[in-house]
Amino acid sequence: xxxxxxxxxxxxxxxxxxxxxxxxxxxxxxxxxxxxxxxxxxxxxxxxxxxxxxxxxxxxxxxxxxxxxxxxxxxxxxxxxxxxxxxxxxxxxxxxxxxxxxxxxxxxxxxxxxxxxxxxxxxxxxxxxxxxxxxxxxxxxxxxxxxxxxxxxxxxxxxxxxxxxxxxxxxxxxxxxxxxxxxxxxxxxxxxxxxxxxxxxxxxxxxxxxxxxxxxxxxxxxxxxxxxxxxxxxxxxxxxxxxxxxxxxxxxxxxxxxxxxxxxxxxxxxxxxxxxxxxxxxxxxxxxxxxxxxxxxxxxxxxxxxxxx
Amino acid sequence: xxxxxxxxxxxxxxxxxxxxxxxxxxxxxxxxxxxxxxxxxxxxxxxxxxxxxxxxxxxxxxxxxxxxxxxxxxxxxxxxxxxxxxxxxxxxxxxxxxxxxxxxxxxxxxxxxxxxxxxxxxxxxxxxxxxxxxxxxxxxxxxxxxxxxxxxxxxxxxxxxxxxxxxxxxxxxxxxxxxxxxxxxxxxxxxxxxxxxxxxxxxxxxxxxxxxxxxxxxxxxxxxxxxxxxxxxxxxxxxxxxxxxxxxxxxxxxxxxxxxxxxxxxxxxxxxxxxxxxxxxxxxxxxxxxxxxxxxxxxxxxxxxxxxxxxxxxxxxxxxxxxxxxxxxxxxxxxxxxxxxxxxxxxxxxxxxxxxxxxxxxxxxxxxxxxxxxxxxxxxxxxxxxxxxxxxxxxxxxxxxxxxxxxxxxxxxxxxxxxxxxxxxxxxxxxxxxxxxxxxxxxxxxxxxxxxxxxxxxxxxxxxxxxxxxxxxxxxxxxxxxxxxxxxxxxxxxxxxxxxxxxx
Numbered sequence: 001x002x003x004x005x006x007x008x009x010x011x012x013x014x015x016x017x018x019x020x021x022x023x024x025x026x027x028x029x030x031x032x033x034x035x036x037x038x039x040x041x042x043x044x045x046x047x048x049x050x051x052x053x054x055x056x057x058x059x060x061x062x063x064x065x066x067x068x069x070x071x072x073x074x075x076x077x078x079x080x081x082x083x084x085x086x087x088x089x090x091x092x093x094x095x096x097x098x099x100x101x102x103x104x105x106x107x108x109x110x111x112x113x114x115x116x117x118x119x120x121x122x123x124x125x126x127x128x129x130x131x132x133x134x135x136x137x138x139x140x141x142x143x144x145x146x147x148x149x150x151x152x153x154x155x156x157x158x159x160x161x162x163x164x165x166x167x168x169x170x171x172x173x174x175x176x177x178x179x180x181x182x183x184x185x186x187x188x189x190x191x192x193x194x195x196x197x198x199x200x201x202x203x204x205x206x207x208x209x210x211x212x213x214x215x216x217x218x219x220x221x222x223x224x225x226x227x228x229x230x231x232x233x234x235x236x237x238x239x240x241x242x243x244x245x246x247x248x249x250x251x252x253x254x255x256x257x258x259x260x261x262x263x264x265x266x267x268x269x270x271x272x273x274x275x276x277x278x279x280x281x282x283x284x285x286x287x288x289x290x291x292x293x294x295x296x297x298x299x300x301x302x303x304x305x306x307x308x309x
Numbered sequence: 310x311x312x313x314x315x316x317x318x319x320x321x322x323x324x325x326x327x328x329x330x331x332x333x334x335x336x337x338x339x340x341x342x343x344x345x346x347x348x349x350x351x352x353x354x355x356x357x358x359x360x361x362x363x364x365x366x367x368x369x370x371x372x373x374x375x376x377x378x379x380x381x382x383x384x385x386x387x388x389x390x391x392x393x394x395x396x397x398x399x400x401x402x403x404x405x406x407x408x409x410x411x412x413x414x415x416x417x418x419x420x421x422x423x424x425x426x427x428x429x430x431x432x433x434x435x436x437x438x439x440x441x442x443x444x445x446x447x448x449x450x451x452x453x454x455x456x457x458x459x460x461x462x463x464x465x466x467x468x469x470x471x472x473x474x475x476x477x478x479x480x481x482x483x484x485x486x487x488x489x490x491x492x493x494x495x496x497x498x499x500x501x502x503x504x505x506x507x508x509x510x511x512x513x514x515x516x517x518x519x520x521x522x523x524x525x526x527x528x529x530x531x532x533x534x535x536x537x538x539x540x541x542x543x544x545x546x547x548x549x550x551x552x553x554x555x556x557x558x559x560x561x562x563x564x565x566x567x568x569x570x571x572x573x574x575x576x577x578x579x580x581x582x583x584x585x586x587x588x589x590x591x592x593x594x595x596x597x598x599x600x601x602x603x604x605x606x607x608x609x610x611x612x613x614x615x616x617x618x619x620x621x622x623x624x625x626x627x628x629x630x631x632x633x634x635x636x637x638x639x640x641x642x643x644x645x646x647x648x649x650x651x652x653x654x655x656x657x658x659x660x661x662x663x664x665x666x667x668x669x670x671x672x673x674x675x676x677x678x679x680x681x682x683x684x685x686x687x688x689x690x691x692x693x694x695x696x697x698x699x700x701x702x703x704x705x706x707x708x709x710x711x712x713x714x715x716x717x718x719x720x721x722x723x724x725x726x727x728x729x730x731x732x733x734x735x736x737x738x739x740x741x742x743x744x745x746x747x748x749x750x751x752x753x754x755x756x757x758x759x760x761x762x763x764x765x766x767x768x769x770x771x772x773x774x775x776x777x778x779x780x781x782x783x784x785x786x787x788x789x790x791x792x793x794x795x796x797x798x799x800x801x802x803x804x805x806x807x808x809x810x811x812x813x
Binding site for chain 1 (some may be wrong): 355357378381383386390393395397398457594
């Protein structure tokens with residue numbers, strides 16, 4: 001890419017910024033990126049610190065003893081971890097596929113001007129964005145009426161419909177898909193579904209990728225829903241497993257006097273910091289690996305709506 | 310229009326038939342139909358309960374024709390889940406409840422969440438659990454009586470664990486002796502200065518002789534019991550004669566003794582006797598455990614339970630002595646420390662109570678649930694003691710949160726005299742306001758604001774990281790501005806009403 005052009009015999013930078021300003025921006029953004037990355041690095045360092053080191057020097061970038069004991073412990077721990085890992089993957093994969101499909105179908109209908117109930121359905125999805133049912137009624141409906149109770153559906157269904165993503169996707173359609181394309185497809189004898197899946201979807205990949213990534217992130221990071229509806233260890237996703245440990249540690253820290261002498265026993269048997277950090281690494285790694293694949297779509301997805309011929 | 314009418318009629322019919330079914334269900338339970346009892350517990354660490362539940366079901370089938378399904382709540386999650394479950398009307402039969410979880414016993418009994426067990430018109434206790442209260446100390450039965458939705462009565466079955474409560478100093482004995490003192494020299498908090506100084510001189514700057522939990526330390530120094538979990542209000546008791554304590558609830562930060570305590574703590578802190586990390590709740594707990602396990606402390610704070618000294622000594626690898634700072638007391642908090650209540654949404658309250666009866670009176674069942682299956686989770690040694698296997702890691706319920714723990718066989722780590730000590734410890738004096746629990750509903754808003762103020766200042770003051778001369782007046786001023794006087798007045802009015810009702 002060309003960064004400067006020659007104009008009146010001088011090199012002029014395209015960005016139009018002076019060297020000083022550019023350096024300042026780089027510095028600020030660089031510091032910001034460091035601030036984002038450092039906690040992750042810190043987590044990784046702690047996960048590789050020996051417990052005795054944590055005990056004596058506390059959290060430190062330079063622990064006095066490195067060790068892989070927490071990872072060994074995680075692997076020995078075995079069943080529950082892999083089970084939860086599988087659950088998280090399964091929920092994320094299934095949830096993302098279904099929710100993206102729903103998102104495409106719903107927002108495509110909202111995008112079509114010739115759809116009569118367009119206003120009504122826009123309003124319908126919009127209103128759920130503004131008002132929630134409250135925790136207890138939602139819980140009752142999900143658990144008692146819909147039967148979302150100790151099964152995978154309990155963690156997939158509540159996140160399936162996202163009005164915000166409908167709006168994103170609809171805007172994406174209206175800025176990239178010309179009406180004429182749909183008309184000409186219709187003239188050529190294409191049915192509604194063929195038009196959508198063979199003509200519209202292929203040219204909307206960046207938008208779909210964005211929605212898919214946001215959905216995948218939401219599913220991967222979700223633990224609250226699992227906390228509400230999952231009671232059996234069989235279905236616990238990874239995040240909730242970590243959250244449970246963290247909750248346990250917090251709770252005992254604050255209430256040890258109320259529970260009495262036994263609290264000390266329980267504290268002794270709860271996983272230590274380095275183990276929890278190792279779990280964080282396990283959680284972050286897969287999604288961090290998935291990010292680069294989506295990234296090129298997202299960048300184009302975010303900018304594509306702007307000025308175009 | 311017609312369709313609307315039909316719909317309404319259909320709905321009404323449904324409703325009527327539903328009500329009909331409900332009235333029929335009240336009929337007595339003759340155990341002829343097999344039912345599943347759902348049981349929600351606190352604080353467990355269970356990942357695989359298949360073997361246990363299989364054995365329990367086989368046993369229960371024979372006894373009460375029921376199956377058991379346990380929802381193993383964990384610390385921290387239970388509070389959130391149980392409230393949703395109760396408010397959402399889940400079909401859970403038995404809930405763990407106590408004085409310190411979110412489904413606090415007296416408040417939820419009052420709301421109508423729990424079934425009254427000794428209702429004169431339908432006395433379930435007499436019918437389905439006749440001998441249950443005979444195996445429990447009388448003081449537990451007294452504390453279980455509460456003003457609920459169906460009048461004053463029993464709405465839950467108390468668990469029989471440590472009924473009394475005692476705060477103690479936790480002393481690193483070898484180090485104390487190295488310094489030339491004996492356990493007898495440890496007395497009042499205010500006189501510890503010279504001993505701590507000597508320890509500090511001997512062990513150096515990185516050594517913090519006082520390994521304390523601020524919230525416990527203040528209770529030790531002031532001889533005060535908790536009223537609300539944020540220590541806005543406390544109940545000062547008489548350390549020598551607990552049953553002769555006063556009947557007044559007070560605002561902790563406003564007590565003149567508290568000012569004195571904060572000043573002393575500040576002095577100890579500035580002298581380097583207290584680790585500054587103790588002021589941050591999240592880090593303090595593990596720092597405290599670390600100091601205990603490595604012996605890097607001289608005197609700590611602890612809540613005592615029988616046999617804990619032997620266990621702590623073994624765990625830490627040096628002799629730990631616990632020196633109580635007062636006589637054991639029985640308060641509402643300790644007597645309602647763990648209970649089981651039957652939900653009003655339960656379809657089979659009779660069978661649930663029959664199960665609770667069995668749980669508290671049948672050692673076979675209780676041992677099975679608390680310790681697991683013999684040959685899988687534990688083996689019995691030649692002298693009949695329990696030795697856990699590796700499988701125990703998958704199945705660790707919170708023993709004290711289950712029921713009558715005196716039924717359990719000894720484990721190899723237990724003190725052989727544990728049950729004698731236990732009985733002796735529990736034979737303590739009750740405070741005059743035993744059974745009283747603060748109803749926070751009328752002062753909800755004030756309590757929420759005051760709890761935040763308490764959270765903001767208390768940890769710092771109780772550990773000494775802030776200067777009480779500056780901070781304490783500021784905290785008190787904030788308390789006043791947020792209605793502490795109203796709260797104290799309301800609390801004491803409630804105490805008075807409680808005492809009047811009790812006196813009748």
